[in-house]
Amino acid sequence: MCGIAGYYSREQSETGVRKILSALGTIAHRGPDDQGIVLVNTDSGKFLNCSTRASDSRIREILPEAQSEGGEFIHHLAFAHCRYSIVDLTPAGHQPMWDATGRVCVIFNGEIYNYLELRQELENVGRIFLTRSDTEVLLVGYLEWGTEVFRRLNGQWAVALYETPSRKLLFSRDRLGKVPLYYAVRNNRLFWASEIKAILEAVGGDAFQVRAQAVDDYVVEGWRDRNGTFWEGINDFPSACFAWVNADLSLDVSRYWQLPSNRLGTRSISTGEAAEQLRELLLDAIRLRVRADVPVAFELSGGMDSSSLVALAAQNIRARLTTYSIEFADPESNEEPFARAVAARFGGQIDYRIIRPGPDDFWRDSNQFLWLEEEPFHAPNLQTNQSMRRQMKANGTKVVISGSAGDEVLAGYSNEYFAPYLFDLAARLRWGRLVHEFRSNTEYQATWKNAIRLGMEVALPGLPNKIIRQRSGESRLLGECYFSPPGVDPRVPPSSSLSERMRANMGAGKMNYWLRSANKANFGIPIEPRAPFLDYRVVDCAFSLPHEYLIRDGWHKWILRKAMSNLLPTEVLWRRRKMGFPFPIADWLLASKSRMEANLADLDCPYLNYPKLQQRYDELTRIAPYTLWRLLNLGLWWRRVIERRDIHTGLS
Numbered sequence: 001m002c003g004i005a006g007y008y009s010r011e012q013s014e015t016g017v018r019k020i021l022s023a024l025g026t027i028a029h030r031g032p033d034d035q036g037i038v039l040v041n042t043d044s045g046k047f048l049n050c051s052t053r054a055s056d057s058r059i060r061e062i063l064p065e066a067q068s069e070g071g072e073f074i075h076h077l078a079f080a081h082c083r084y085s086i087v088d089l090t091p092a093g094h095q096p097m098w099d100a101t102g103r104v105c106v107i108f109n110g111e112i113y114n115y116l117e118l119r120q121e122l123e124n125v126g127r128i129f130l131t132r133s134d135t136e137v138l139l140v141g142y143l144e145w146g147t148e149v150f151r152r153l154n155g156q157w158a159v160a161l162y163e164t165p166s167r168k169l170l171f172s173r174d175r176l177g178k179v180p181l182y183y184a185v186r187n188n189r190l191f192w193a194s195e196i197k198a199i200l201e202a203v204g205g206d207a208f209q210v211r212a213q214a215v216d217d218y219v220v221e222g223w224r225d226r227n228g229t230f231w232e233g234i235n236d237f238p239s240a241c242f243a244w245v246n247a248d249l250s251l252d253v254s255r256y257w258q259l260p261s262n263r264l265g266t267r268s269i270s271t272g273e274a275a276e277q278l279r280e281l282l283l284d285a286i287r288l289r290v291r292a293d294v295p296v297a298f299e300l301s302g303g304m305d306s307s308s309l310v311a312l313a314a315q316n317i318r319a320r321l322t323t324y325s326i327e328f329a330d331p332e333s334n335e336e337p338f339a340r341a342v343a344a345r346f347g348g349q350i351d352y353r354i355i356r357p358g359p360d361d362f363w364r365d366s367n368q369f370l371w372l373e374e375e376p377f378h379a380p381n382l383q384t385n386q387s388m389r390r391q392m393k394a395n396g397t398k399v400v401i402s403g404s405a406g407d408e409v410l411a412g413y414s415n416e417y418f419a420p421y422l423f424d425l426a427a428r429l430r431w432g433r434l435v436h437e438f439r440s441n442t443e444y445q446a447t448w449k450n451a452i453r454l455g456m457e458v459a460l461p462g463l464p465n466k467i468i469r470q471r472s473g474e475s476r477l478l479g480e481c482y483f484s485p486p487g488v489d490p491r492v493p494p495s496s497s498l499s500e501r502m503r504a505n506m507g508a509g510k511m512n513y514w515l516r517s518a519n520k521a522n523f524g525i526p527i528e529p530r531a532p533f534l535d536y537r538v539v540d541c542a543f544s545l546p547h548e549y550l551i552r553d554g555w556h557k558w559i560l561r562k563a564m565s566n567l568l569p570t571e572v573l574w575r576r577r578k579m580g581f582p583f584p585i586a587d588w589l590l591a592s593k594s595r596m597e598a599n600l601a602d603l604d605c606p607y608l609n610y611p612k613l614q615q616r617y618d619e620l621t622r623i624a625p626y627t628l629w630r631l632l633n634l635g636l637w638w639r640r641v642i643e644r645r646d647i648h649t650g651l652s
Helices: 018-026 115-124 134-152 196-203 212-221 271-289 304-316 336-345 361-373 381-394 414-427 431-440 448-459 463-472 474-481 498-509 511-522 536-542 558-563 585-591 593-600 610-623 625-642
Strands: 002-008 034-040 047-050 077-083 104-112 155-163 168-173 182-186 189-193 241-245 251-255 296-299 321-326 350-355 399-401 528-530
Touching: 002 018, 002 104, 002 155, 002 196, 018 034, 018 077, 018 196, 077 104, 077 155, 104 134, 115 134, 134 155, 134 168, 182 196, 189 196, 212 625, 271 304, 271 536, 271 558, 296 304, 304 321, 304 336, 304 558, 321 336, 321 381, 336 350, 350 381, 361 381, 361 511, 361 625, 381 511, 414 431, 414 448, 414 498, 448 463, 463 474, 474 610, 474 625, 498 511, 511 528, 585 593, 585 610, 585 625, 593 610, 593 625, 610 625
Parallel strands: 296 321, 296 399, 321 350, 399 528
Antiparallel strands: 002 077, 002 189, 034 047, 034 077, 104 155, 155 168, 168 241, 182 189, 241 251
16 A cells, blocks of 8 residues: 555646645655656656655665755656565665566556465466566556456556557556556646645645535535535546546546446355355455565454454454454443454464444644644544554554445345335335335344334435434534535435335445545555455445345344354344444534634634534434534634644643
8 A cells, every 4th residue: 555646738748846746745654665757758758767755775776865955857648656665675676667578557546366276376477577566467467458457457456557659547446446547637736645634735725625515515414525525626536447538638438347237136145155145255365465575464353244254354364363342331322342252262273352442533633633634624533543454553553454334235234124125025015025124133133213213214315314404403403503605516326225215225326435535544654454355346235235145134244143143152143133333423522612702712713603602512322423523523624624723632
């Protein structure tokens, strides 16, 4: 994993390197091990490889150093890369990387997990390799297969590639968008980077206005990353796509993968076959993701997803596993006993470690973290999660394997997926099964009140939450504290279909935001996250299985429980209460009230009525804590990112 940035224009040339050095400097935290720059004159075909003062010392001995004000090399294209070394730690893995003939140059942020298999395939047809890096496998794979290489990759990536003979620039992003890639066109130049702040720094922050629709989506609905960023004109490159850059700097986009559109019937695959297939795919996804030349650890929350991965790894991988679990003082929020039960199941195969979050973690790191995230985020526990992974890194871990996305892939959210599942049963006139599922559901009580609520959700998705919000007074209080921008689009209810809801959540509904916000948090450390549930083969499998295998007898993720029935302790496998990642949001907001006032009282934000918010603070904490958080976070973001002022932490 790394960071990339660049700019390009066939019509406009540059001489200095201030823009590219500025962009690279803002994302240097993503790659502390090495840096590199390539400048290309697309007219003459000449190029200049440069180091920076943060480059590996062995690289600086070979390449000239880029100078912020000097450097008269006329160029149209600039590639910049900062490296976090995971595979092939030698200088041979330096980027930007050229092929041996100087035909193609690539900058690559990510990991290709199946690089050893692809390397062997390429060597079998006569291709020669000079390094042990996955970057070279990507590069040589492109030379052999062209853009078809992206269909062969199993991994996470954002790639920019330049071909000197054709003078063409190519972008690509992994299937599910695990790695961010932003782009914008300004002053007849195309800019791109792993983080928005690099584009803002290279172009100038005043060049882009805040996007009112993004603000409204976030504050009112809690939506993020649905149709762009918080800046007008700065876009995210689409996942599962590659694109050639046209002469006018527009993108010629092609899609190379999509989610399965049809599900199998129960007669086409048995529950035993489905469980075995899912188990084997997850195991192979883990085997690929423990490949690294640095220490790897597993997160073990005590929930189904991370517990399944640790159990599969412990049973099938000979090496002793390092795992990290979280312990909270409040027993109602503490999942550590379940994690301990999983670790005890495998005895000496697991090095079991516990992390205990501190109460001031958010405020201690708020100044850096708000700048790092660069856009408002869903809850303060995003930073809490980063602080835990920071402790993992301090203990020597450089790669962490987590159970992220198990809920999205296997229909784990009861509040999201149970009503659509009942809708699908009703649409197929399966009334007996519908009544059975309602009575059996592990996260609902079978009452008339819940039946009516679920019925409303089936008929008009999203309506029950709106009614609850109005009855609680949340809508009125929100209207008093927030200046809604004019001209925003109307709200669109979520789909009643389970398949459509799941497909939406794997993109703009949830996954786009989860992946980008987590990526920025992790690479502020840096530590590399890997998620076996997001292996595209696992996703293909899960989105091809019958609905009845995802939700069955009242249990969500039923097929995963079936697949893990002989590996996990019963109290984990058939646990009724799902905690997720607990965080005492209301208590935290009350404790943070004075700090919020210190930061927001003098704010000049056109969307926030802070005097009214201050009056309603305690009431919102009680009836709508996450709405209050979004209002406050909007203000904190405005102060730190838009106004570029430091956060008052209240800590010495």
